[in-house]
């Protein structure tokens with residue numbers, strides 16, 4: 001299988017460092033607010049990467065941190081009149097609520113920066129010892145120029161890096177390219193004791209430290225959004241490789257931006273929707289299907305129109321599954337005939353197409369294409385005279401492939417009806433009997449708003465719930 005590696009700017013054959021074991025670290029959220037749909041793209045992408053690697057038989061160890069101390073955290077805590085710790089506790093909880101709703105599986109470890117201060121200090125001490133870092137008045141900086149490979153990830157040379165570098169007010173670095181490992185305490189800020197006085201860690205060092213602690217000095221895959229390539233991941237490489245003399249991560253994967261009107265969705269621009277808001281309107285799988293319909297490295301534009309299209313596509317997929325479930329009940333158990341064997345061959349090659357697409361740098365858009373083709377084959381070729389074996393195979397295949405993408409988790413849950421819905425369906429049936437089609441349509445719309453889709457079949461009305 002191939003992965004596009006930002007380090008080499010090309011697709012490379014993926015081979016884990018150690019046998020079958022794959023170690024992944026992704027940069028998680030700064031927990032000062034609810035996360036937005038742009039952040040969710042990264043979480044969903046790596047959720048799929050992880051579950052596909054597992055599907056392919058790898059033993060995956062996955063770590064995603066929480067940044068629970070930085071300028072944004074301090075500022076927001078002040079505004080809210082609470083401590084940074086209270087703020088972090090609150091939004092870590094909210095993160096899990098939303099991530100669970102999106103069916104993003106929990107990482108094996110979710111380490112927090114503030115719980116690794118001791119290890120962070122040890123790493124900084126090591127960098128000072130090796131001559132890569134220096135302390136000035138309680139701050140510690142990394143001397144970027146000392147690390148000869150600085151710029152290798154973002155592909156920038158020294159002049160370009162110098163042109164972009166600047167010294168912020170209050171910083172005491174010797175060179176604009178240097179960056180902070182430790183920041184001396186400012187009045188009213190949370191702080192920890194250190195050999196350089198009270199202070200707090202910089203942002204980049206936490207990830208180097210926690211990645212190495214939980215996954216080893218060299219890991220297989222390091223990921224995040226493309227905005228992290230520079231300076232965050234560049235600095236992580238410099239710090240870690242300067243300390244160990246070993247490669248930090250073998251493959252860097254970066255997720256493209258989720259945009260709104262061609263501008264990156266971000267809190268600072270104010271053009272964001274939280275996942276919490278979006279899930280009031282859409283089923284979580286609609287958001288997943290929407291995201292996965294584009295390759296993870298390409299930009300996506302977020303819009304209601306595209307979300308609505310994803311909703312219709314998801315409905316069609318569920319419809320096909322329900323139709324297959326119905327067929328399972330009415331078909332007979334017999335061996336496949338010639339035509340059916342040919343159909344089975346086509347279904348098997350579509351499964352292979354799914355795998356080939358995912359093997360090609362996790363091309364979920366094409367992989368979904370294979371699922372749509374399987375559904376098309378099912379819709380046109382399977383009927384109540386088909387072999388039950390083939391019907392079952394097709395249904396299970398769609399569920400198996402969908403599961404890798406975190407889809408169809410609602411399948412089979414339609415029996416959990418609420419009373420109100422049943423009552424409305426009954427009223428609509430009554431209206432139809434009385435030929436009061438205006439009322440019947442009104443009720444159908446009302447149900448639709450509740451996410452209930454009705455289907456009138458010769459054997460009566462069937463329905464399912466998709467938000």
Ligand SMILES: Nc1ncnc2c1ncn2[C@@H]1O[C@H](COP(=O)(O)OP(=O)(O)OP(=O)(O)O)[C@@H](O)[C@H]1O
Pocket residue numbers: 027028029030031038039040041042224225226227228255256257258259264265266267268
């Ligand atoms: N619009 C976006 N599209 C894709 N990924 C994004 C987007 N915005 C943020 N990310 C990613 O989300 C993850 C969580 O990061 P973090 O919580 O620091 O977000 P953030 O930088 O505060 O977001 P914002 O850019 O809105 O301030 C990071 O991997 C980041 O690269």
Ligand SMILES: [Zn+2]
Pocket residue numbers: 026027028207232
């Ligand atoms: Zn990070």
